[in-house]
Amino acid sequence: MVTGAASIVRPADVAGVVDAVRAAAVDGRTVAIQGAGTKTAWGGRLAAVDLVLSTTALTGVVAHEPGDRVVTVRSGTPLRELQETLAASGQRLSVESGYADATVGGVLAAGEAGPLRLRYGSGRDLLIGVEFVRADGVVAHSGGRVVKNVAGYDLGRLLCGSYGTVGVITTATFRLHPLPAAVAWVVAAGVRPDAFLPPGPSPGGSSPGGGSRPGPGGLTDAADASRPAAIAVLADLATLVPSAVEANLAGPEDAGELAVLVEGSPAGVTARARAVRTLLAHRLAGADVTVVTQPPAWWGRYPFAAGEVGLKLALPVSAVPAVLGRLRERFGPRLAVRGSLGSGVLYAGLPATVAAGVLAGALAEIRAGLAGTGGTCVVLTAPPSIRDGLDLWGEVAGLSLMRRLKAQFDPAGRFAAGRFVGGL
């Protein structure tokens, strides 16, 4: 959170950003880059901020050629506005934010991705060109305006998910997709919690990473009957090519929900939604499965409100049951979980009253269980009293290289010092 006496500058073009960053460099001032400010409470505690550089005046579509399915947009443009513009041409950017007001640049920098990530990836997968202002005030570009291009390093990959620690994204060029002619959500309500949890009497007893160990010959089979139903159904769904498979779980007494988004032609969607419905009804005994044309109210929303604790669990799908079991064991009815079950990326919400020590213990257990799988458990946001005593990120693979990247791109630590991994 940016507070105190920081001054705010709101440049209306790239030249204005350059001026602001150069002036800050000359004066040795620190800079926090901010879009709509929807995620200022994410990440670690910022060191003292002298200047807030707001991108909210860097707005508008620079170029959109529907026939190329490419758009170039200024970073401060609200994602929602961009989608409205694109929709008029029957297209969309397949990137979503959990916040209605979020800007294009903010979504990229924070690495946000919504339900569509299952089929389309996240922002960095769709970003094909970027313009940004370096910490020394120089404008740099990488990529281009065509969907296929391997010339030069892809610096967009460095900026996406960088939490504003590398440079100020000023313009982004994306690959677009056609808006589907038809959509349907197949929603399974009243799913018993055990459909998401490890089999057996002791839900928290198994190792979170343990579900994916290869058998003889190094092969782990997809059709393992011992998997809980909500995980087993993912393998069945794959050939129906859902655009999203989302889960919603509240406290232990409440039943969970599973919702599958199907997109395509009217005839294709009708047939596929029916097939999905049959599969869910078969796998999730006792659930009430319906086909609807609107998403459930919780779709694409984080399970935590401002001021609460928010976790991001990026897991091997096979590790989901054990991690959920551990969290429920620790936090019981205070826990809410939502997210992209199909991608193994789930978000967990806990009230601000949770004890920091209990949270730290749970994080340590979950992270230990994920060792060697690449799965991570990150504290996205927490009240300062809880956040400041926690290891927000866990062990970060390649941190030594990340430190060198930061030292190369922002040697003075001007941008967002303290917010990112390893205190970068």
Add this chain to the structure above:
Amino acid sequence: MLIRALLGRSHGGMIDLMSATTATELARRLRAQLGASAVVTDEAERRTYECDGLAHYRTVPALVVLPESAEQVRTVVRACHEAGVPWVARGSGTGLSGGALPHPDGVLIVTSRMRRLLSIDLVNGRAVVEPGVINLAISRAVADHGFFYAPDPSSQSVCSIGGNVAENSGGAKCVKYGFTVHHVTGLELCTSEGELIRVGPWLAADAPGYDLTGLVVGSEGTLGIVTKVAVRLLRRPEQVTTLLAGFPSTAEAGAATSALVAAGLVPAAVEMMDALAISAAEQAVACRYPAGAGAVLIVELDGPAAEVAEEERIVRQVFADCGALEVRRAVDEAERAEIWKGRKAAFAAVGRISRNYIVQDGVIPRTSLASVLASIDELAGSAGIRVANVFHAGDGNLHPLVLYDETVPGELDAALSVSGAILDLCLEHGGSITGEHGVGVDKMAKMPRMFSADDLETMQWLRCAFDPPGLANPGKIFPTPRLCGEPPRPRSAATTPGSDQGIEIW
């Protein structure tokens, strides 16, 4: 000679040229650590590694080493670091931009002995493989379980995953499935200082911190050498339908391509060949494409059967509206192979109608297709040479084949000039100098046409963070390499050493 001079200049001042004593000492040390069979010193044997798929550039490496494991790679890289010797990684040597061109005073690290599939995890949809594993071997290993690995460069039966990672390889189906970068979820990287680092989410989908995996993929071997690769496995589509349509000319085929985009379709592949390419393919493999067609389009649709049927209806309508002469359909593997036969043979087939040819690789916005094809025609006409067009129309990736006869005085120069002018056309239309072959040594000179001096300097900051001593594949991608730690250059026009052609000569 030109290349040697270029490489010598590019690292001049950074690294002392490896003396014969250093090479001998390095070979002795590596033999002791890796075994005699892993180290190649014989000149005739080293010469077999003098080029990759772009045989126009040749350099014999000072030493060739064939490690068998990540630990052995680290041993080699550490030895090079201690001796201050540059090194170049090589997979199967099928690259088309000279990315694996050896360094005359350096070590060539060949990954062909690192071919283990380390694990396959179908629940999480991942395979972990060594870099020398052949692209197609992954799909073969999981085919019986109904899975596949999506990136399909045309060399997929011989090219290595490590090389695919270096070049961010694409293929015919990347219009729908994306490139290698979209299918690699983790890497074990050996940095030029000899540290093995695991990066990326591996079995998961996201990891906190900078996206090191995404930065390394496509970096053409200049940020380190990968020793393990975690890749995404996808479920094989329920239905695959391939359609072939003949059109009177590329104008109608181009209009059909635009109409497919306008109809909101995302086919798995949209490939086009013009009359000259068709005639070459007919002579080579008798593919029996529609008689009299001035262009053919191959459109492949895949996905749930219910969707593919609907998409096929739309594609057929588009073909009819755009004046298709004939449409054929394949739904099984044998029929599909028949349709793809001519397309897959096209590059080699051009050898039947021309003594020599250059394969170019450039990208244009899809909407510029018609005007760029017309301009290529004009360029060829005024230079008095022929250009055959074979390309990934779905994503605007052109592969013009510039035909010439080296025995006819002036033809090579004319071909080089047309080939270079085609890249200039791509840039004028807002495109790229390479869609999938990479920059390597071949297109370094064009980089300042596409990127400003500031852009190139910024890219080299990345290089300096990963490889401060500048030992990993030096002299590639960037026409004017910066020494790490050197103060920024004065902001003037960049100098461009070497050839300005950006070509591949067969």
